[in-house]
Every structure is written in C-alpha cells, then in structure tokens.
Amino acid sequence: MNPARLLLVLPCYNEEAILHHTYGTLKGYYAGIKASGLIHEDSRICFVNDGSRDRTWTMIEEISQADPTVIGVKLSRNFGHQSAILAGLEHHVDDFDCFITLDADLQDDIHAMTAMLEKHREGAMIVYGVRNDRTSDSWFKRVTAESFYTIMQKMGVPVVFNHADFRLMDRRVLRELGNFREINLFLRGIVPLVGFQSEKVFYKRLDRMAGETKYPVRKMVLFAWNGITSFSTFPMRLVLYFGFFNFLVAMVIFAYILGSYLFGFTVPGWTSTMLPITFFSGSNMMALGLIGEYIGKIYEEVKARPRYIIEKIVHE
Ligand code: UDP
Ligand code: MG
DSSP states (O other), X not given: OOOBOEEEEEEESSOTTTHHHHHHHHHHHXXXXXXXXXXXXXXXXXXXXXXXXXXXXXXXXXXXXXXXXXXXXXXXXXXXXXHHHHHHHHHTTTTOSEEEEOOTTOOSOTTHHHHHHHHHHTTOSXXXXXXXXXXXXXXHHHHHHHHHHHHHHHTTOOOOTTEEEEEEEEHHHXXXXXXXXXXXXXXXXXXXXXXXXXXEEEEOOOXXXXXXXXXXXXXXXXXXXXXXXXXXXXXXHHHHHHHHHHHHHHHHHHHHXXXXXXXXXXXXXXXXXXXXXXXXXXXXXXXXXXXXXXXXHHHHHHTTOOSOOOOOOTTO
C-alpha cells in the first residue's frame, strides 16, 4: 500500500508559549515517519488558530511562510476546540488520505501516531488514542472525567472511555462526518456514530509543558453538559417521571383532604384551597414533562442527523 498523505490538525488557542516547541517536535517526528515510508511526502501539518488573543496567529503565519509543509488556518473568532478541529479537517477533506487531530500542547504522546498509522494501513478507518494512565491529572479532573464517561455511556452514547480528541480518521469517515449538521458538535460522541472499522491505540498522557489549560472548571462543566444534552433527552424525561410521581402523591393528599372534609376535621376554606393546589400542581408538572417529551422529539428532528450511512454496495 502506498504511504498515506497525512494531515495533522492542531487547534490553537493562546498557545504562544508552546507553539515553537510543538512545531519543532512535530517536524522532527514527521521527518522520521516520512523516511520510514509510513506517510507520503505530501503530508502536512495544519495549525488552526481559534481566535487567540495573544501572538499565536502571527507565529503560525511566520512558521507557515518559512515552511511550505505547514498550513495555517485562522478562524474569525473563538469557536471552541471542537469547531476549530472541524474547520481544519473539513477544509482539507479532498487533499489527504487520513487525518490526525492533536492538541497543540502535545500532552498526547505523538509517538502513538506511528501505531495509529500502522493500524490505518491495516484497514482501520478510525483509530482512537486512549489514555491508559491519568496520573498527570489532578484528583478533581480524574474523578469528574471518569463520571462524565460513565454517565455518557449509561445514557447510551457510545463514547470511548478515556479518549479525548486525539484520533486518526480516514478521509472516508470525514466525508460522512460532514453529514452530521449539528451546531454543537461533540466529536467524541459523533465519531463512533459514523461506524466503520475502528481500533484503539493506548498511550500515557503527559503534563502540559508551557502555557496553561484552556479548560478551566467552568468550560469543563459546559463541555460535559453540552455533550450530555446533545446526545440525550434523558434530563427532560426526568421531569416527566418527577411530574408523574408528584401527581401520584397529589392524589393521595387529595384523598386525605377530601376525607378530612367529609369527616368534618377542617376549618372552612381549607379544603377549597388545598384541593386545587395539590391537584393542579401535580397535573401541571406531569403536563410539563409531557410537553418536554414532544420538544425532545422536535429537538431530535431539528438536528437532522443522517438516517443511515452506506458503506458499500455490491454489484452496483
Ligand atoms: N483550544 C481551542 N479553543 C478553545 C480552547 C482550547 O482551540 O477555545 C485548544 C487548545 O489550544 C489546545 C486544545 O484545544 O490545543 C486543548 O486545550 P487544553 O490543552 O487547554 O485542554 P486540557 O488538555 O487542559 O483539557
Ligand atoms: Mg491540554
């Protein structure tokens, strides 16, 4: 099989402290895998500037002007990690055979790319980079990340445990990914939905060498919440369950109030106040949940995900 033309896509947001180091390291690595015949001469590195406020873009421009194998992409503003990755990928879908996405801080072991490329050569269409060790993370990040993956899986989203956005995708996969037209694209959830043969490669994640994380707690929570709500209407269904439960409780209280009235244990006015309150709050809550169900359906439709993907047709 011919060496693959590889595009490496790195989203960059305020990465001036580390960009030169990243570029230098990748350049050296590329030279090695090119020499070993694993990737084609036409392989490229693409830095996507995601609306950085520091000198990141100027640096990317300088690097790409000096080195024709480096592509710089500039987004008009900060769109977020996921969109930055997608921009770099989609823009080049016709020009390369396979694509690897990688964070600009090189926390993910770039040497895992060799194994990814080998698996691709053997026929894998998607290769997930999976961390087999989280010791470089804080206790807090470890616990929150673990629970995130567990909740996602429990809700039926086929996320790959401990896989972030370090992955190889064949151009074929990327083409299909283009049919998922949702605004809040959560790649970790969507990519497994595309299907095709996929493999995993394990690696140890390192500490960030310079600069600081662009995912403070607030963004982490937002990211997780986005992931959950773009994949499941379960939170909404909870309202329905809760409403139904409330309704049942209201019925019991209802009977109690009515009984008290009939047996004359009440003061005037109490029954006529309490009955409507319990009845209507119970039924309101249930109705709200029911409406939620329908909004959920609309929401599924509005996303207009593709209904199926044809991999192959025999005897066409
Ligand atoms: N990033 C981005 N846009 C953002 C936030 C982050 O392109 O709005 C990039 C960032 O430059 C890095 C990657 O996404 O290459 C992952 O970010 P970071 O390393 O800060 O996240 P962490 O590893 O701490 O989860
Ligand atoms: Mg990082």
